[in-house]
Amino acid sequence: MNALPIDLDLAWESLPALFDGLMVTVFLTALPLIIGLALAFPICFARMSPRRALALPAEIFVVFFRGAPLLILLYLVYYGLGQIEALRNGPFWIVFGSPFGCAIVALSLNHAAYMVEVLRGSLLAVPHGIVEASEALGITRRNIFLWVRMPLALRYGLKAYQNEVVSFVKGTAIVSVVTITDLMAVANSIFEQTYDPFTPILCAAAFYWAFVNLIRVGFTVWGRWLSRHNAEDAPLAIPAGQALQGLAGRAKVTP
C-alpha cells in the first residue's frame, strides 16, 4: 500500500468518463433549478394568499415535497406514477416513461418546495415601510413587486438561495438509482470494474467539490454586485427575527 491511496494512472484514464458524468450532473442541476424556480413563484403567491383555499394546498405541497426525502420522491415518481393508467397512456408518458424525465420531475418538485420557503422568507423580510412608501407614491402592486419587493427580497434571500442550490447539487447524486449515469454513477461503475475503493470516488469528490465551489464563488460575486450600494458596510442588514442563514445546508427561511 503506497502513501497515496490514489492510483494516478487509473485517475487519468477515468477523467473523460468522469467528466461526462459531471456534465450529466450539471444538466440535472440546471434544468430542475429553472423549472423549480418557475414553479415556486405561483406556489409562493398561493402560500402567502389570505385565501385559505389557495394557501392550504400550497402549504401541503411544501410540507410534502420538502419533508419527504429526495430518494423516496424519486422512487415515487419513477415507480409510483407508472401505476396510474391515465398517465401511462397520456402524452406526458414521454416525460414519466424515461429515467431522465422522472429525475427531473422529482428534483424540480423538491427544489420548488424549498424555493417556496426561501422566496416567502425573503419577501417577508422586505420592510413593510418601504412597500408602504411605494404604495403612497401610487405605484401599482405589480410594479411594486417587480421593482421594489423582488429586488430587495433577492438581496435578503441570496444566502438562503445559495445554500439551497449547493445542497441541491449534492442531492442530485442519487439519480443513479434510476439508471442515470451521473458523476456518482460513473465513479461507482469504475469502482465495480477495478475494485479500487479510493481513486474513482475521490476523483468524483474533487469534481463535486469544484462544481459546488464554483457555484459558491458565483453567488459571492453576485451578492457583492447586488450590495454595491453599501459596499463599505456590512452586507445589507436583515431585519431581526428573520433567520435567513441556513447552516444546515438547505436553508430554512421560515421566521
Next chain:
Amino acid sequence: MIPRPHAAEPAAEPAILLAQVVKRYGAHRALAGVDLQVRRGEKVVICGPSGSGKSTLIRCINALERHDAGRIVVNGIALTNDEGTVQDIRQEVGMVFQHFNLFPHLTALENCMLAPRLNRGLSKAQAEKLAMAHLERVHLADQARKYPARLSGGQQQRVAIARALCMEPRILLFDEPTSALDPEMVKEVLGVIEELAASGVTMICVTHEMGFARRVADRCVFMDRGEIVEEGDAARFFEAPESERLRHFLAQILR
C-alpha cells in the same frame, strides 16, 4: 413644480374633506368620528399624544389604511374601495414618513425617478431631469448618485421629500418627518418643508415642533383618543388653549 390651485376650480371645494371618519382596530377605535376640512393651499399641523390617532388619520387620507365609516374626499375624488380611485388619489397626494422608507437598493436619484417612470411612463432622461430638479429644491443635487446608506438621516429625509415631490402632488402629508432625526438635522429638514409651504401646496403635517407650527401652520389641530379636540390658528392654539386636555398636553411637551 408643484401645481398651484387652479383658478378655474371652484374655490369652495376643499382639498381634503373628512366627515365622521371612523377607523377600528378590532374593538379599539383609532379614529372615533373625525371631521376635518382642509382648504386648497392650507397648511395644517396636527399634534396630540402618542396613540391619539394622528398617523391613522393621515394614512386614511391616501388609503394606506382603509376607513371603516364616514366619508373621505380628496381633491374632489371620493375615496372608495375601488382600486382605480385609490390609485387616482395617491397620484395627487405625496407622503413623507417618520423613518424615510427610501429604497435602499436605488441611489437618491433613482429613488426619485422610480415613481414618475412607472406611473407616468416618463423616459429615463425626462425622469432624470425631473428628479434632479426636485433634488435641487431640497438642496441635494450634489448627493444624487449616492445610495441611501451613504446619506445622513437629514439627507435621507430630504431625498424622501424630493421623491414625493417628483409625482408633483397637490397635497403633501408628513407623518412626524423629524422625530427620527438627530437634533442637528431637524432644522435642515424643517427648513426644506417651510420652503415648500411657501409654494402653495396643501399640507398636513403631524409634528410636535412648535416653532415650525407657529411659522408655517394656518391652523393647528389637537387630537386625543381618536377625536379632534381643539383646533385654531397657531398663535391662539399655543397661547390660549381652550380645552383642559390640550393645556395638559402642551404642558407636557414644553416641560
Next chain:
Amino acid sequence: MTNLSLADLAGYLRQLGEGALITLELFFASFALAFVLGVLIGVATLSRSRLVRAAWRVYASIFMGVPSLLVIFLIFYGGSAMLAAVLGEFGARIDISPFGAGVAALGIVYSAYVAELVRGAIENLPKGQFEGARALAIPPFIMWGRVILPQVMRLALPGLVNVWSFMLKETPLVSLAGLQDLVAAAKIAAGATKEPFIFFVATALVFIAFSAASLWLANRLEERLDRGQRRAPVRSPAQAEA
C-alpha cells in the same frame, strides 16, 4: 388495494416496522456522533493558531462540498482499507457494515455543520463571559461545562434543529449501500405488491410525521430555554409609527 391479501399486508407492515426501527437507530446514532464530534471540533478549532484554523477550513470545505452519498460509499467501500492503514493487521479484519458506514459518514459530514454552528454561537457570546469566569478563577473545565456550553447550545439550537431535520432526510441514502432500512423495505414491498404509489407515499408521510413531531418538541424546548433567559416579559413600547 387490488391484489393484496391481509396476511401479505401484515407481513409487509412488519418488515416496514423493522426497517423504520433501523432507520431510527441509524438516525439517532449518526446525530449523536455528529453532535459530539461537532462540539469537539467546534471548540478545538477556536484556537488562534493559523494552522488549526486552516485545518478547520479544509475540513469544512471538503465535507460541505461533496454529497453525503459519496462519503457513505467512500467509507463503505474503502473503510476496511483505511482501518487497515491506521490499525494495521487488526484493522484489516474489521468488516464495515452498511450501518457502520452510514453512521460514520453522516456523523462526519454533519459534524462539520454542527461545528460551524458551535463556532458561530461561541463567537456571539458576550466577551465578558470569559473574562468574568477568569476573574472569578473558575477552572476552565467548569467554565466550559457550566457557563459557556449551555449558552452555546441555546444559541445554536435553531441551527441544530435544521441539522436534525436535514440529516433525517438523508438517512435513506444509506439504503443505497445495502442497509435494510425503512426505504429499502418500502421498495421491496412496492415491487412485490405492485403498489409502489401507496408504499412510497406512506413512507414519505412517516418521515414527514417524525420531522413534524421533532420540530414541535424543539419549539417547546426553545420556548422553555427562552423563558429561563428573560426576567420579565418586556412590555412592548407604544408603536412609534403604526
